[in-house]
Amino acid sequence: MTVDGRVFSHEVMIGVAPSAIGFDLPATGTLTRGVNGSVYNTTLSGHGLFPATVSPALPNGLSLLANGSIVGTATANLTAAHYVVVVCNLWNDCDREVIELTVLEPMPNISYGGNNSLWFPRDSVVNEDPVNTGGAVETWSMSGTLPMGLSFDNLTGRITGTAILIQNTTSVNITATNDGGSFTVQVNVTVPGAGIALVFPASNLSLVNGTTMQNIGGQTFGETPSSWTVSPGLPSGVHLGASNGTIYGSPDLATPAANYTVEVTSISGATATFVLNIEVLEPVEQITLTLPLTSLDLTNNSAMQPFTGQTSGDAAVLWNVTPDLPTGLNFGTSNGTLWGTPTNVSGPVVYTITAYTASGANDSATLTITISADFDNDGIPDHVDPDDDNDGVPDGAEEAGCSLDPDCDDDGYGDGVDAFPVDPTEWVDTDNDGIGNNADDDDDGDGWTETEETECGNHSDLDAMDQPGDLDNDGLCDALDDVDDRPIYLVLTETELLLPVNATMAPFEVLQFGADVRSWNVTPDLPLGLTIDSEGRISGTPTVVSNLAVYTINASNDLNWATVTLSIAVLDEDADFDDDGLPDAVDPDDDNDGWSDVVEAQCGPTDPFDAEDMPDDSDNDGICDLLDDVSDLQITVTHEPRELHLTVNVTMTPVEANVTGGDAITWTAMGELPAGLSLDAQNGTISGTPTEVVADVLVQIEANNSKHSTTTWVLITVHEDTDADGIANIVDDDDDNDGWLDSEEAVCATDPLDANGVPSDLDGDGTCDRADPDIDGDGWANVQEQFCSTDPRDTDDMPSDTDTDGICNLVDTDDDNDGWADLTETLCGTDPLNTTSVPVDANRDGSCDQDLAISLSYNVGDGWFGVGEEVNLTPDLGGFEADLWAIQPALPEGLTFGSMARTSSGAITGVPTVESPATVYTVWANNTVDNTSINTSFVLGVFADHDRDGLPDEQVMTEVGPLASDLDDDDDGYNDAHEAACETDPLDATSKPDEGMMFDGVTCLAADSEEDDAGPTFPWWACCVLLLLLLLLLFFLRDRQEVLGPEPERTTVDVEASSGTGTERDPFILKSPKPIAPMGSCMSKQTIRFHGMTPRIEVHLTELGARDQQGRFAMMDVKDEKLSGQILTADDKGSLKVRLRFDDEAFNTVKGGHFESVLRFGRNSVYVRWPVEVLALEEEITPEGADVDDDAEKAEMEALMLAKQAEAEEAKADAEAKKAEEEAAAAAEKEA
Incomplete structure (x- = not known):
């Protein structure tokens, strides 16, 4: 500025x-x-x-x-x-x-004997091992009793011993356990007697006549079998293997169910039997009908292709179709074939075809038949026939009403050959010019009228190839044309004539070839005395000296012309203009200016006898500008844009070269362009379709003319386009075109370049499960369902919420929202899930009449303690004395519970030594004398705290939000992330990163090496500065994780505050209210706003004044005046706005007083003073905002205050009397 x-x-x-x-x-x-x-x-x-x-x-x-x-x-x-x-x-x-x-380890999966049924003959030696197809077993156990003589090995799961007593089937449960879980199987063990036992896998067999049965064999136990018999004989076709007891065969006769007794005889003659119930059933016929098509489109009067349905299963013996088929179609009742030639047009009709077996089993299918019209009977139905009347003219090209009339104008010529199907006077148009031959004077359209063709040699007017000759194309046939007007060609034997003045020249002829010349002329006029004749000869006697000049000679006929240039000078033979010793007559450059006389004549012309009059040559290439098509000046070229960002397989917009100065004649790429791109060597344009992805290809491009060259460059990047949508990935917000934005897939942990890898979205709400606060879309947030022990991924598994207040019953202290806590209702004998079931409370004191005085609670705060932190939780028990305490489940290691009679206290004390997750504990307080009991539940957890600094090593979630976690678990001054990056142990204070190792927030870096002597040395003190900056960064990162309460610098008081900065030495001082009466109350006009705190943190108010002045001050939430007290909670943004409240109702300071307690807010200490004065009762009391103008009003106000005081004293006396009465009753009951 x-x-x-x-x-x-x-x-x-x-x-x-x-x-x-x-x-x-x-x-x-x-x-x-x-x-x-x-x-x-x-x-x-x-x-x-x-x-x-x-x-x-x-x-x-x-x-x-x-x-x-x-x-x-x-x-x-x-x-x-x-x-x-x-x-x-x-x-x-x-x-x-x-x-x-x-x-x-994966959970075990065990079995015994294949089917968990074991048969051990009496006196047999048993050594049965389990089969395990799962994970390795750590421990084995068994419940139940094995037959006598057998034992279970708890190390291997093996059953061993000798079965010494016969025993019917007994069951034992065997459990294999490892850290993956337990697997239990029931094993049935049977000990038959000595001899032989027989069993079959099944006792009932249903066989099918004519079908080979599955072999079934008997299983024996005990002695070796010798022979097998069956009684009565098995059904026909079924056999018993006499040596192995296998039943097999193919039954060939239906047989009703009957019992058959199979007997096996052992080698000692012992026998065993097993009864089988066997029946042989007739096979049940089945048939399935399938049609190759569900609809047929037939053409009237055209034979159809025979059509037959296909069956599977049993054979079809009869076929039927309903309703009756169209006329001309037939149906085979023995084979189901449909054939014939339809003779009537019919719309779509549904027909039912049914196939029957010999037993009457049947199946049906439907077929829709449509028969379309065919006017010309060409086999193509009219609705698809492009030419319904088959006259050769497509229906779409026919005149209106002519599509079904082959000769629409009745001129005897069919529409297919009639060029004018609706004009009876015309039918042929040889030259297709839209004019019928009858009215056309040039029928074949060859440009010659019928009269001309006749006069020029009787040529046909119906054959365009039969035309009169016209070599010179002048429109007059050769037979009638006496002049050849074809192109003319001229040639000079010399291009320059130097003629002496006043001397007759030898005639100079312009040679002519080709056609005839009708006229000759020369521009400008020839030198005086010279002429050109009708044959193209120049002759005469030049009479005036003239400089060399260029003359254009033109020869023409009616259609063509030709030109040629000739330079002529008329010279004085003795003249030498430039004094170079050469007479002007033979000097090629008379004025010696470097430009020949001929060139000067062509380039201007300029005066060949004036050295100052030279042709213009702006690029100095020796070619005059008039004849020079290329500017050879210095050139400058660029391509805009220079940085090209292209998309693979997408044709680029051509980028043309910008050229200034001279002309660029040739272009060359000095290096390879990306595949698919090319450089135009004539104009320097870059174009094409890139086929490969490349990054930052720098290409030098050279441009040249005959005298100069220059270079330019382009930087080309070809970007990937995964979904081939023509939009490069770098700008495409959905690279794989799977419907999920790349940013969404990044959050959802799926591959944004894989169209098959789409995020999981269980509830289909468009938010992937990873980012969805309600994965199953059941209206309950995932966090809520976790707290409520329901599955956040199961829509049908929702928390119970009796009162629909959005808090599940598991954590809701008042499930039915009837104003009575669930625990209170349980103690009072009412239903905590029924709004209409509420305790009786005759005196409306908030305690039910059934149990007015019993209460139990623990103040556990947020419920979390650190390993190594001293714990001392004492119960708040009211209404009775407990002589026996109990707690479930067991407390974490290091904590003890006072439960025994002699030490019965219910206190939880000690120092936890191990971590423990948040667990619900229930404490019971019991009085065994009067059989009274009460319980309470609370959540308690122990977090890891390696360095014992009170901050959890890992983040801990509570109902009100996360606790601040420790960023330096071993308190060695190095952030855990720093140690992880530098590969030191974040839980070992002696394991620290090496000196000189620096942390950039991601990786562990070594300080610059001192071995590089070539460059300037790095000052040692800069390392200290960097280290201090790093420590400062870690400090701020640490602070970022700390729980933040009220602090003076983040606290504001509105403009009416008297003074102060909010510190202990300089507290905020609020404006005092007007004095109030005893038992009165007032509010501060000023508001106090705390901001920048941890969301949902509790803000505590502490009174630091004299003890007899405490208890009267409280906070009121400005946003919700119903919320007041000495503890309030910040909102979700970490902000809280309060007004102060002073209430003397419970103290009744009738003598008056000044209350100037210093009020402290939070642990980080914001200090406030708010002086309040209570007037003595005898003093004149003026309520805030009231004006007392006369004695009557003063008296009335004083009477009101006295009445209020009396009511308070009476209420206090009643409360004390009731308390004394309850204590006396309790003492009497205890003595009884």
Whole structure:
């Protein structure tokens, strides 16, 4: 900026603030060896993100997606290993997640004896091993009792021993367990007696007559079988193998069901039997009919192709069709064939064809038949026939009403040959000029009339090839033409005549070839004394000296002409204009100006006797401008645009060269253009269709003329076009054209270049499952369903929500929304799921009459504690004394519960030593004397805290949002992402990156080497500066993850605030209200706004004044005045706007007082003072905003205050009396 001649400037730095990275992985992930699995991130947001990285490398078979998800099939087991996954952006802003991966063994899959049925003959030695087709078994167990003499090996699952007693079938349950789960199978064990036992796989057999049966063999146990018999004899065609007990064969006679007893005899003569029930049934006939077509389009009076349906199954013996077929068509009732020639036109009719077997089984199919008209009976129905009357004229070309009349004008010539089908006076048009021969004077259209053709030699007027001769094409036939008007050609024996003045010249003839010449002329006029005659001869005596000049000689006839130029000079033989010793008569350059007399005559002309009068030659190439077609000046060329961004397989818009200065005659590409492109060597245009993807191909292009050359360049990039839609991927928002934007596929972790890889969208709402807050579209957010223990991927599995308030019953403290908490309703004996079932509360004090005084609760805060953090949770028990406590499930290791009678306290104390997920614990408080019990539930979890700084190593989710996670788990001063990049252990304070190793937010970099002596040395102190900047960046990144409460610099008070900055030394001081009466209340006129806090954080108000002044101050949410108290919650944007409230109703400060407590907001301490004065009762009290003008109003107001005070004192007395009464009743009951 310039002011009064002075220049003012200011440097402004503009940048784009990076958006925060949103990235979240579960704390733990469990996969199974050999089974495809995944651990997906739950959120990924931000701009300019690099692909995620992981350290250390993932186990074999697992891979990391760009969005941080872990997928694949693990090939080996893994026990609780930790991996650090890092996502960074272009601004070196990074977020990292540590996940604990476990790969379990696949669950076992065991069986015994193939079908889990075991037969062990008495006294036989047993050694039965299980068959396992699943994962390796870690432990074996069995429930039930094996037959006597047999035992179960808990190490191998083997059944061993000697079966010593006969025992009917007994069942045992055998369980194989590993870290992948447990598999239980029921095994049936039978110990038959000594001898032989017989069993068949089935006891009932249904066979089909004429069909070979499946062989079935008996199974024996005990002694070796010797022979087999069956009684009575098996059905005809069925046999029993006498040596092996197999029943086989092909029954050939239907037989009713009957019992057949198979008996086996052992080698010792012992026998065993088994009864089989066998029947032989007749086969049931079946038939299926299929037609090759469902419709037939036939042509009237044209024979159809025979048509037959196909059957499968049993044979068809009879065929039928309904309704009756059209006239001319026939149907074979024995073979189902349809044939014939239809004789009537018919619209589409549906016919039913039925095929029958000998037993009456049948099947039907429908056939639609249409018979179309055919006027000319050519076999082509009229609706598709292009010429219905077959007159040779397509129907579309026929005149209206002529398509079914072959001679529409009745002139005896069919429409197909009649050039004028509706004109009875014309029928031929030989030359197709639209004029019939009867009216045409040139029937064959050869340009010669019938009269001319007759006069020129009786040529035919109906044959265009039979024409009169006309060599010179002057329109007059040769027979009648005496002049040849064809082209003329002239030739000179000399091009320059130097004639002496006043001397008769020898005649000079212009040689003529070709046609006749009717006239000659010369321009300009020949020198005085010279002429040209009718034969083209120049002759005469020049009488005046003249310079060499160019004369154009023209010869012509009626159709053509020809020209030739001749230079003539009339000279004085003794003259020598330039004194060069050559007489002008023979001097080629009379004025010695470097231009010959002939050229000067051609180039202007200019005066050959004036050295200053020379032809123009702007490019100095020795050719005058008049004769020079090319400018050989210096040239400048460019191609615009110079950077060409093309799309593969898409024809480019040609890019022409811009040329200034001279002319460019030739163009050459110095280097190869991308495949498919070419350079025009004549004009320098680049064009074509690129066929290969290339990046940044620099091509030099040279342009030349006869004297100069220059070069230019173009930078060509050919971009990929995956979906071949003509839009390059770089600008195409859907590269694979699968309907999902590339940006959506990036979020959804699918390949934007693979049309087959589309995101999963379970509910079809257009938002992929990975980014969908409600995957199954059932109206419940995924997070809600997780808290409510329902499947967020199952539409039918929705949380129960009795009162439809959007909070599922599992976490809703009042399921039916009747104003009574579920726990209270349970204790009070009413239904917490029924709005009409509410406890009786006669005194309306909020406690049911059944149990007014019993209560139990724990103040667990957000429910999370760190490993190594001291825990001391004491119960708040009201209404009775508990002598026995219980808790379920067991507390995390390191915590104890006071449950025994002597130490009965219900307190949860200790220091947790291991991590524990958020778990619902239920505590029961019991009084065994009066059999009274109450319970309460709460959520408690223990997070990992390696460095014991109170911040979880991993992100922990609570009902109100995430806890801030620790960015430096081992507290060694190095961010975990830094350590992961530098391959040091983020959980070992002694494992740190080497000195000089720097972290750019993505990778671990070494400082510049000092070995490069060629360049300037890097000052050592700059390393310190960079390190400090890095630490400062890590500090801010750490702060970004911390939970932020109210802070003075992010707190504003409206303009009516008196003074202060909000710190402890300089608190905000609000304007005092008018004095209030005892038991009165007032609100601050000023509002206080806290912003920039963690969303949904609780803001606590603490009074720091004298104890007797505390309890009267509270906050009120300006957005919702129903929300007030000493704890309020920020909104989703981390903002809270409050007014202060002072309430003396519970204290009744009748003596008055000044209350100037300092109020502190949050842990980071915003301080506020708001002085409030309460007037003594005897003082004059003026309510805020009221004007008291006379004694009567003062008295009335004083009476109202006294009445209010009396009511308060009475209520206080009633409360104290009731409390004393309850305590006396409780003491009496206890003594009883």
